[in-house]
Amino acid sequence: MNGVPLIAYLALGLFMFTTGVVGVIIRRNPIVIFMCIELMLNAVNLTFLAFARYQPTQSHLTSQELVQGSMAGQMMVIFVMAVAAAEVAVGLGIIMAIFRLRENIDIDEMNLLRG
Amino acid sequence: MEGLKITPELMLFGGIAGLAALGAVGVVAFRSAVRSALCLVINFFMLAFLYFTLNAEMLGITQIVVYTGAIMVLFLFVIMLLNLSAPQLLFEKKDVKIGAGMLMGMALFGLVASQVLLPLKDITTTRSNDAFGAPEPVGRALFTMYAWPFEVASILLLIGIVGSILLAKRKI
Numbered sequence: 001m002n003g004v005p006l007i008a009y010l011a012l013g014l015f016m017f018t019t020g021v022v023g024v025i026i027r028r029n030p031i032v033i034f035m036c037i038e039l040m041l042n043a044v045n046l047t048f049l050a051f052a053r054y055q056p057t058q059s060h061l062t063s064q065e066l067v068q069g070s071m072a073g074q075m076m077v078i079f080v081m082a083v084a085a086a087e088v089a090v091g092l093g094i095i096m097a098i099f100r101l102r103e104n105i106d107i108d109e110m111n112l113l114r115g
Numbered sequence: 116m117e118g119l120k121i122t123p124e125l126m127l128f129g130g131i132a133g134l135a136a137l138g139a140v141g142v143v144a145f146r147s148a149v150r151s152a153l154c155l156v157i158n159f160f161m162l163a164f165l166y167f168t169l170n171a172e173m174l175g176i177t178q179i180v181v182y183t184g185a186i187m188v189l190f191l192f193v194i195m196l197l198n199l200s201a202p203q204l205l206f207e208k209k210d211v212k213i214g215a216g217m218l219m220g221m222a223l224f225g226l227v228a229s230q231v232l233l234p235l236k237d238i239t240t241t242r243s244n245d246a247f248g249a250p251e252p253v254g255r256a257l258f259t260m261y262a263w264p265f266e267v268a269s270i271l272l273l274i275g276i277v278g279s280i281l282l283a284k285r286k287i
Contacts (some may be wrong), residue, residue, distance in 0.1 A: 003122035003124040003125050003239075004124055004125055004128045004168070004239075005236070005237075005238060005239045006235055006238040006239070007235055007236045007238070008125075008128060008132065009165070009169070010231075010232050010235065011228070011232060012132045012135060012136065012165075014224060014227055014228060014232065015136055015224070016135070016136070016139045016158070018220045018224045019136075019139040019140060019143055019220070020139070021220055021223060022143060022216045022217060022219070023142060023143035025215070025216035025219065025220075026143070026212050026213045026216040026217075027143065031148050031190065031193065031194060031197075032142070032143075032148055032151050034190070035142050035151055035152065035155050035190065036142060036143065038155065038186065039139055039142060039155065039158065042158070042159065042162055042182070045162070045174075045178075046162060046165060046166075049166055050169060052169075052171070052243060052247070053169045053170060053171070053241050053243050053247070054238055054240070054241055054242060055242040055243055056235055056238045061242070063244075066242055066243055067243075067244070067247070067252075069243070070243035070244075070247040071247070071252070071253070071256040071260070071261075074171060074173075074247075074248065074253055074256075075256060075257065075261045075264070077171075077174050078174070078177070078257065078268075079264060081177065081178075081181050081182075082268040082271065082272060083268075083271065084182075084186065085181060085185065085186060085275070086271050086272050086274070086275030087275075088186050088189055088190070089189070089275045089276065089278075089279040090275050090278050090279050090282070092189060092190070092193045092279075093278070093279035093282035093283050095193065096193065096196070096282070096283055097282050100285075
């Protein structure tokens with residue numbers, strides 16, 4: 001889409017990432033914390049795609065390199081999505097297991113891993 | 116940034132991006148986990164539209180199918196299963212963590228914006244070809260140059276499936 005500068009996409013990605021970081025810090029519900037992690041992953045995906053589309057480099061690239069660069073960004077997004085799916089499946093399984101063990105999932109009360 | 120014309124594309128981007136930002140804030144701000152999840156759905160849909168505006172059609176569709184179709188359904192399913200609307204679980208204490216978190220978030224935003232974003236502020240031309248996100252070139256790249264990471268990702272997903280089944284079973 002012409003007329004939109006690259007920094008607009010990057011600023012939105014940065015805002016979403018920051019919101020995710022703040023959410024991970026201040027929320028106590030582990031499911032919401034997982035959602036904030038998803039938010040951060042999606043912000044990074046948006047940045048990858050924006051860079052793949054605009055390719056802001058000073059050097060002169062051949063068309064072959066441009067194609068490879070835009071593909072590399074998209075492939076990273078695909079693999080981030082795969083990792084996010086696996087992470088959510090395992091993470092929610094862990095939350096379910098903890099909830100079955102103790103009827104409270106407040107993240108500040110969890111000290112099972114303390115030695 | 117100077118001399119940036121307000122084009123219809125920019126207005127469309129502003130609308131979509133504003134909704135996405137509102138959804139992101141809603142995820143953190145709502146006390147109810149179900150409302151946070153629904154805000155996240157809005158955010159993911161708006162991101163898919165932004166992928167369309169970046170000509171990455173294949174990944175926009177994948178975003179809708181994978182994130183809003185699979186991951187968010189999993190989230191909502193677990194929220195309903197755990198019955199998180201019980202009031203004692205939603206109790207969020209007002210403590211110093213909230214202020215400190217906001218402060219750190221703003222510091223992070225300012226740092227990255229001034230150091231990373233500002234040098235890139237003059238770039239408005241798109242250099243990739245317009246069809247770079249169509250299914251055909253993406254699939255061709257995925258199955259030729261990126262075949263090895265693709266297989267590794269499939270093994271990772273398989274391990275994820277086995278691990279989550281193992282975690283969810285009461286008795287093995």
